[in-house]
Amino acid sequence: MGLQKTRAVAVGSRPLGEADKLLTFYTREFGKLRGVAKGARRVRSKFGSALELFTYGQLVFFERPRGELVAVDHFDIIHPFQLLREDLKRLGRGAWVVECVTHLTAERDPHPALFGLLLRALRALEGGARPERVALSFALRASDLTGHRPRLDRCHRCGKLPGRRLRFDPAGGGFLCPDCPASGPGVLPLSSQALSALRRLRMLRWDERLLVQLPRALEQEMLAMMAGYLHALIGYALRVDRFLEQTQMREGVNGLGEAGGKKR
Numbered sequence: 001m002g003l004q005k006t007r008a009v010a011v012g013s014r015p016l017g018e019a020d021k022l023l024t025f026y027t028r029e030f031g032k033l034r035g036v037a038k039g040a041r042r043v044r045s046k047f048g049s050a051l052e053l054f055t056y057g058q059l060v061f062f063e064r065p066r067g068e069l070v071a072v073d074h075f076d077i078i079h080p081f082q083l084l085r086e087d088l089k090r091l092g093r094g095a096w097v098v099e100c101v102t103h104l105t106a107e108r109d110p111h112p113a114l115f116g117l118l119l120r121a122l123r124a125l126e127g128g129a130r131p132e133r134v135a136l137s138f139a140l141r142a143s144d145l146t147g148h149r150p151r152l153d154r155c156h157r158c159g160k161l162p163g164r165r166l167r168f169d170p171a172g173g174g175f176l177c178p179d180c181p182a183s184g185p186g187v188l189p190l191s192s193q194a195l196s197a198l199r200r201l202r203m204l205r206w207d208e209r210l211l212v213q214l215p216r217a218l219e220q221e222m223l224a225m226m227a228g229y230l231h232a233l234i235g236y237a238l239r240v241d242r243f244l245e246q247t248q249m250r251e252g253v254n255g256l257g258e259a260g261g262k263k264r
Contacts, residue, residue: 006030008059008075009118010051011098015041023051023072025059026101026118031109035061035070047075054081054094054122068107083126092247093131095240097121097138103234104146114145120206129210132223137209139226140202148233150174150226152199157181166190168225170232188228194221 011032012024021040025033040047050057056079061070084094101118105111121138125131143149154161156174167176171184175195197218201209214222231237 002063003060003073004030004063004070005058005060006033007078007115008033008057009098009115009122010053010055010057010075011102012053013051021051022069024102026098026105026115027059027110028112028115029110031111032102032105032107033059033061033070034068034107035072037072037075040072047072049080050075050077052080052082052085054084054098055079056081056119056122081122081126084122088247089131089251090125092240092244093135094122094125096135096238096244097125099238099240100139100142100230100234103238104142104230111145114142117141117145124210130219132219133210133214136219136223136226137201137206139223139230140198140209141206143226143229143233144202146233148173148229150229152195152202155180162192162195164192166192166195168228170228173229184232186228186232188225190225191218191221194218194225198222198225 006027006029008025008027010023011026013021016022016036019039019041021037023035023037025035027033037047037051039045040051055075055077058076058078060073060075062073063070081094084090097118101114105114117138121134124134151174155177156169156172157180158177160177162175163177165178167182168174168188168190169176169182169184170186170188172182175190176182176187197214201212204212
């Protein structure tokens with residue numbers, strides 16, 4: 001078995017047998033990688049907390065002959081991103097970013113630029129940037145890097161320039177004019193303001209995307225569009241979507257309670 005070393009982010013895990021873990025990493029040199037960590041579930045495991053979701057570290061593993069799974073030897077923490085796991089909203093958006101990466105990529109298909117984007121998104125979430133803006137900025141850049149850049153300049157079917165009444169067609173990968181039929185389900189209404197803002201954001205650098213001022217409602221419309229597009233590329237809704245919905249509902253209830261308290 002050959003010894004390998006790479007920078008990696010822990011993006012998934014589940015129990016395997018009585019004491020082991022089946023892990024998924026997104027790595028810089030190898031892309032998505034799955035492996036087994038022997039004894040990782042034991043109380044005195046040598047891995048400790050290193051295998052927690054979002055942890056960025058140096059992964060050392062052995063290739064197994066005629067096997068897809070690698071044998072994880074150790075994972076040395078470079079940065080734990082612990083703060084993301086302590087805030088529900090940032091946890092949810094971080095999990096959304098991670099799940100998009102794992103489903104948009106094939107195993108053993110390295111993409112250093114996408115690996116760098118994943119780290120930038122996690123750092124921005126931990127650094128206090130708006131979670132929705134991080135998710136939107138990530139979705140825009142990830143679609144470009146994976147070769148699925150949505151068409152935002154003309155109707156993707158007939159080539160007409162954008163007008164007032166628009167729709168976004170996730171299955172078709174672009175917006176539609178009023179006269180053209182959709183390519184599949186999930187078509188979303190799209191305002192001309194959202195289309196213009198998306199085109200503007202796509203021209204900005206990562207840090208500029210996080211700082212540009214946008215109305216919250218417009219940001220939510222843009223995020224819904226890009227999330228719908230990524231879901232169409234993946235083929236199904238993400239598991240974390242339900243968690244995000246529940247978090248938003250909880251925030252809404254808390255906001256009503258606070259508003260009621262102030263009114264009294």
